[in-house]
Amino acid sequence: MRTLIYSIRTALSSLWHERWINLLSVLSISIGLLILGVFIAVAFNMDSALKRWSKNFGLVVYLQEGLSSEAEEDLRVFFLKDPDIEGVKYISKEEALQELRRILGKNGSVLEGFESNPLPSSFELSLKDKSLEPPVVRRKAAQIKLLEGVEDVEYGEQWLSSLNALSGIMKFGVVFLGGAIFVAIAFITYSTVKILFYRRRDEIETLKLLGATRFFIRLPFLLEGLFVGISGGAVSSLALWGIYSLVLHKGPEYLPSISGFLVQLPLTAYVPALLAGAVMSFTGSLIAVGKIRY
Amino acid sequence: MIQFLNVSKFYDSDTVLKDVSLTVAKGELAYITGPSGSGKTTLLKLIYCAERPDKGRIVVAGWDLQKLKQGTIPYLRRNVGIVFQDFRLLFNKTVFENVALALRVRDAHPHEIKEKVTGVLKEIRLMHKADVFPSHLSGGEQQRVVIARAMVAKPTVLLADEPTGNLDAETSGTITDLFRAINARGTTVLIATHNDSLFHGTGRRVIHLKDTCVEKETVG
């Protein structure tokens, strides 16, 4: 405990004495983390846009001609009970026809040739987010198709696959970039602490001769590295918050298409930077102080 | 307290110490002397594990140094106060902090540090220089600070390497008196010096090193 207090004082004094090199590494770390943060923000926005978008589509279940209203009601209740299905919307033959007329507009006359309404009644099912995986949707569609009274099931398989792939690529990108930047942070602190360690090697030698344990010798350096890492994380979080707020408020003025697309970043989006700064810089310092031989 | 049994030390192919056996009893104040390059410093380094023997056995304050693991060396060194020939003062710390360091590495309480450091600084008559940096001290004053740092934690053994190296006779006298006082409180003291006048007429045991061996033991 007293060693901890003494080490904190030593670390603070070193932070001040070596302020330029420490400032430099804080800046390098925060730039790295800021890049990662921007990437996370973009990925986050894309993901939420994809989610909202995919809400609009689901399965369209076409019913057999002349199905009784009891049978239709049974199907509706069945869909409502399904845990993968979020919403169920019934579209009667008549509604379908009206919709078609509306879409065709003045070309509606092509429909005049039919004696009766040729369109089937249908259900539009929207799926829960977690069930929007292509294999799940495919399986669901196959199941529903086998149900009594169902004529056919349609869904946008192509779309779903590409949206999922895109979101997968973004996530992979974040993980990959994150890994690279984490390693870079560890390396930055490693070099910084190594330099500080080297500059104070005479002092360290004396401490060893006076009976200092390895812990006593290392602790100030680890604390200093940790402080540099956390500062880097904090600076980058602050910068990200600033930049993001600016984009959120001013962005739509210049690029109207992004309004309604951007969402507020949750606080958890800032946590990785702080955590990564702390953990990776501690790791870097730990490697830097290395083995101490007496 | 300090025991060497057939200790040999080589630097590459140079033999520095060969089959050295000697004993310094608990509570004793003894001198090691010999011409420059005869291995006095090396002998002291072997005692605090800055060098390891190539042959033989060394026991210090009950610690068999052969069996000592790297991680245990600091705990051995806490039993041994060292007055280094090159002082090893930290020039970015005040006199007080330099002396306090010996207690800080032992995780001592701040009150204890304040009390003990103040005590030794008074004893070496440098209390008024407590907040001064070592670079502003004379050679003799720096030497006393080094001694203060070596004694402040009341080690069982105190080693001094050429403690009067380049000091005038009068300052040397003060330093010698300090060692006597430390020894009188029960600390075993071993002083390495090439300066005969330091032990002449003291009536203490003097170990003479010559050509890698203990040549003889005399009484000063």
Ligand SMILES: Nc1ncnc2c1ncn2[C@@H]1O[C@H](COP(=O)(O)OP(=O)(O)O)[C@@H](O)[C@H]1O
């Ligand atoms: N680290 C070292 N590497 C190689 N030779 C050394 C080293 N330290 C001391 N020596 C040699 O060992 C001999 C004894 O040195 P030292 O113990 O310093 O003698 P003294 O202190 O009696 O003057 C000298 O010849 C010196 O050159």
Ligand SMILES: [Mg+2]
């Ligand atoms: Mg010497």
